[in-house]
Amino acid sequence: MSMIDRIRRxxxxxxxxxxxxxxxxxxxxxxxxxxxAFFSQRQPS
Structure with a gap:
C-alpha cells in the first residue's frame, strides 16, 4: 500500500x-x- 493510499484511507x-x-x-x-453505534461498529475497516 502506498503512502498516498494510507493518507487517503x-x-x-x-x-x-x-x-x-x-x-x-x-x-x-x-x-x-x-x-x-451498532452499525458503525459493523463497518468493514
Whole structure:
C-alpha cells in the first residue's frame, strides 16, 4: 500500500468518524444512538 493510499484511507476513516459523531449528537433517542453505534461498529475497516 502506498503512502498516498494510507493518507487517503486515514482521511476517509476520520471523515466517517466525524459523520458518525454528528449522527450520534443529533439522534433524538438513546435507542437511535445505540443503533448508530451498532452499525458503525459493523463497518468493514
Amino acid at each position: 486515514r482521511r476517509m476513516i476520520s471523515r466517517q468518524n466525524r459523520a458518525i459523531d454528528r449522527a450520534m449528537q443529533s439522534a433524538p433517542t438513546q435507542s437511535m444512538r445505540d443503533e448508530i
